[in-house]
Amino acid sequence: MSGWIIAFGIGALAFLLLLFVGRMPRSAREIVAAALLLGLAGYAWQGHPGLPGAPRKLADGGAVQFDEKLAEQRRGLAERYGPAGQxxxxxxxxxRRGLTKEAANILLSGLKQTPDDPNLWLGLGNALVAHADGVVSPSADYAYRQALRLDPAGPAPRYFYGLALARAGQLQAARDLWLPLARSAPAGSQVKAELEANIGRIDAMLAAGGPAQ
Incomplete structure (x- = not known):
């Protein structure tokens, strides 16, 4: 409800400023009013006026944060252009706005058009993990496996599926995905160095029997 109040308030304020400060002529008042109403209609169609003006909260009270670095890594390893990229x-x-359900639904719409795109399946897996606050749900696991099936030789599905598993505490499964990828990565590359470092941490944690970090 507060979204509607703010939207109408801004619209009314803009009209009054144009009327009294900008000395808007009488002949232009109907056109300006129609333009403002059109803007409000667009807000009602595309916006979310019924939602509170804050990102979704986790159970511990923290706000859901979009992982910009993860998105950039995905763009580097997988898509950049074409329908999947869009x-x-x-x-x-x-x-980025904390609307994780909508983020996943967008990718489902894309998969209806191109169901054999591994990048969309990979993005869906990441989006579902974000929606579940880091848990690799059965639907996320299925999405990752579809990406692996469609792009078995590509580095992106194995990298991000392993990353999701490692973050969820499934260390051995993550190691099994990452070890062949690390061995095949170009020598001296950043990906190879990162994977080898992560595998080293996993080995240390598995040896110590400690929790995932």
Whole structure:
């Protein structure tokens, strides 16, 4: 409800400023009013006036944060252009606002058009993990496996599926995905160095029997 109040308040204030400060002529008043109403209609269609003006909260009270670094890594390893890139850009825009459900739904819409795109399946897996606050749900696991099936030789599905598993505490499964990827990565590359460092941490944690970090 507060969204509607703010929107109408801004519209009314803009009209009054144009009327009294800008000395808007009488002949232009109807046109300006129609333009403002059109803007409000667009807000009602595209916006979320019924939602509170804050990002979604976690159970511990912290706000859901969009992982910008993760998105950039995905763009570097997987898509940048083409239909998949467009869907993923739209999904990321929702994710930045904490609208994780909408972010996943955008990718589902993309998959209806191109169901065999591994980048969309990979993005869906990441979006579902974000929606579940880091839990690799059965639907997220399915999305990652679809990406692996469609792009078995690509580095992106194995990298991000392993990352999601590691963050969820499934260390051995993450190591099994990452070790062949690290061995095949170009020598001296940043990805190879990162994977080897992560595998080293996993080995240390598995040896100590400690929790995932």
């Amino acid at each position: 869907w993923l850009i739209m999904s990321d825009s929702y994710g």
